[in-house]
Amino acid sequence: MARHKEFEIHKVLDKAMYLFWTQGYEKTSMKELVDTMGVHRKSxxxxFGDKHALFIQALERYQFLQTQYxxxxxxxxAPVKERIRIFLANTIDNKDMPKGCLMVNSGVELGxxxxxxxxxxxxxxxxTEQYLRALIIAGQTNGEIKADCDxxxxxxxxxxxxxxxxTMVKTTADQQRLNGIVDTTLRILE
Structure with a gap:
């Protein structure tokens, strides 16, 4: 008779995702994954498969959560410009998450x-660009963003x-600088 899994897959996968997000793929050992996930190595x-297969599933989980967001x-x-501001500013203000982006980190480390x-x-x-494009088109449709913008x-x-x-949030704590970048970036919509 097969043993019943004693863990919820998404909860332990989220733990692996946060560990990979914080440390990267290469610096994360199987022992750290076992300890962090609270699951036996064999389980x-x-x-999930080997470390690489687990990493890919962690990326998939991250993408799923990003898509929900x-x-x-x-x-x-809310106005489209405000939603784009939220999109950009969330990167700066998200104190409960590891710094940076698991996708960016992974692309830089392993791309x-x-x-x-x-x-x-x-x-x-x-x-992500498809969602941004949809927001921009919605802003053009309601007249908030100039229709002649591509x-x-x-x-x-x-x-x-x-x-x-x-990338910058990983190396600077200067909130004024980061918020200034958001403000300047949004000026293209004026």
Whole structure:
């Protein structure tokens, strides 16, 4: 008779995701994963596979949570410019999360070494740009953003700004500087 799993998969996967997010792939050992997840090594291998497979599942979990957040911004009843500000500022103000972005960190650490991670990160970036483009088009539709602005270009622009912020929060605590970057970035919509 098969043993019943004594853990909830998303809870332990979230623990692995936060550990990878904080330390990166290479610096995270299987022992640390076992200790952090609170699951026996054999159970990790049986449930998630090896360390790399677990890492990919952690990236998938991160993308799922990111998609939920982006969808909530799309559905939020607020001016589009304010929703884009929230999108950018959340990177600065999110004190309960590890600094930076698991996707950015993974792309920088493994992007040229691991084609699976590189492809996953690129697809994640494209997915986020689609949400940004949808926000921009909504702003153009309601007259908040000039219709002659190229929504595709603006989505690339805001994605680049967001990725830059997600990198900068790892190296600076200067909130005034970071908020100034958000303000300057949003001026393109004026």
């Amino acid at each position: 990790i291998y049986d449930t 982006l969808q909530s911004l799309i559905e939020k009843k 040229t070494l691991d084609s699976e991670v590189s492809t996953f990160v690129e697809n994640g970036y494209n997915h 929504a595709e270009f603006l989505s690339h622009y805001f994605m680049n700004a967001w990725l830059g912020l997600r």
